[in-house]
Amino acid sequence: MKHKTIAGFFAGVTIALFLPFLVPSSYYLHLIIITVIYAIVASGVALQYRVGLISLGAATFWGLGAYVSALLSLNLNLPLWICSLLAAITSAIIALLLGFPAVKSGRIGFIVLTLVMNGIFVQVVGATESLGGWVGLIGIKHLTLPIPFLESPGTSAKIPYYFLALCLLGFTVFVFHRLYQSYIGRAWSAIGLDLNLAESIGITTFRYKLAAFVIAAVSASLAGSLYASYQGFLVPRAFTIVMSAYFLMYAIIGGVEFALVGPIVGTFIGIILPEVLRISESFEPLFFGLTLILVMRFLPRGILSLPRQFPIFSRALQKIGAKWHAYIRSR
């Protein structure tokens, strides 16, 4: 690994460790936690996008993980990690079942079927009283870890979730990274670049696409379980198609080419940036919509392609890199 990456990594980790203690209020911590959770789902969407599956149903498995985990926690009183695991397994099975026809239906069919899945999910959950109905499920167990030297109780309750969310994101990113580097990842790249060409050299594209779908579903489900535990309550309205659309937008704004960092940046832009810029809540969708349009127009490969647009920047980077290499070699 490059030295730059390692240094950046450690800097990032240090910042991340101390962040919750530096934020001015528990509201910001809440935003960060939500961003991290959403980023996990967005990463799954980006993964699917890279193989040509445009998913408008990300919220389905996110919601599935949340609800299954919540139900297990409420009715059987199991600890969080067992609930998430079971929810993830459930999601994997359902993803396999639903993904089969969805992926088989071609690009347009897939879009439609993910929409349908999401619609059915929301309606089923909303209509079933035992799942809380439209009003929602409440009283999901909350992790507590009293931290003595923090004054605000709100922040102290959130801190374990912050680290948990960060760990989950890190885990997801790590797993995705390994996947992308592996044979599967190369097959995905091939499928993403040219489906017919990939088929012609012997890649059974269907299998790899289905795998991407299921993997994204599982990671979304884990994020959902965490979300359920964090929020303490679940409302079907949080899992509608509109939410799925948001996840897709987060993934694309960041840039799907940058599979690992892209969705994170995109989610950040979608959630934290409006707060930082103090954009009032009523203008926030306008801001985000406008940003998305501008990005699609000028930076169709996502925000992270910005450095590439400026040749000066990349030339400078190249020169620095060359000097560094020369330095290393001369030692």
Added chain:
Amino acid sequence: MVLAGVYILVAVGLALVMGTTDLLNLAHADFYMLGAMVAAEIYTVAHYGNQLNWLLGILIALIIAGAFGGLCYWLVFKPVGNDFLAVLVTSLAVGMILVQGSILVFGEKDIFLQNPIPGTLSIFAAQITLLKIVVVVLALATMMGLFLLLKTKVGKAMRAIGENPINPVAALLQGVDAGRIFLISMIIGCGLAGATGGIVIALFGADPHMGEYILLKVLLIVMVGGFGSIKGAILVGFVMGMAESLGYHFVGPNYIIILLAIVGLLTYLRPAGLFGRVPEI
């Protein structure tokens, strides 16, 4: 049946745009909402009497929605290059902007309007309000108008481009300007949606989230009917509307699960829809 009419109108508008441009506009339902909000506003402020207010509202809704549709094409879809994926994503953004914009301009409240056409009619022991009849008549009139349009030179150009929107060789050879036709079809499609919204306000009132409610259904209608096929949109829209009315009557609010499952099955069996063709994306 009224429901079917509404679905058909909005779905046909979307199918029109999709047929001509091979682009999927997910914000189409929000133009419907826009038309409804505008018409509702006109209805409450104008003073020509209930009926004329309503008609005026519909007309203005048509114009404004059409104008916004054209703007949308000019400012958003065209700059991103008319690429299917880009348009899909940006249409989501446009939808967000329309919804939030409506909330900011018109307020978050739902608007309920006085019935412009009171009175009922008894047919076969069923009470049907005159209003519903008028709505159906208006819907049919709008459809007629659309069909007349399609017979004109512009309509023919639209169909010509629709054969192969990405590379409309034959149409271009005949001197048709593809860009202009895309724009016109966008305007017509969105205008249609807006007009439908205006018609609907007498029945359902208007609120900024109307679009969300019908988007899924209209989208499914267009997909199942065939990507870009107007015939398909009419047929499936009719079936969907009837199924919904009857389904609600017999099965209750969960009818939608059955409906969606059937749609899912249909999509799996015929991904291109019943009458459509698979677009290049």
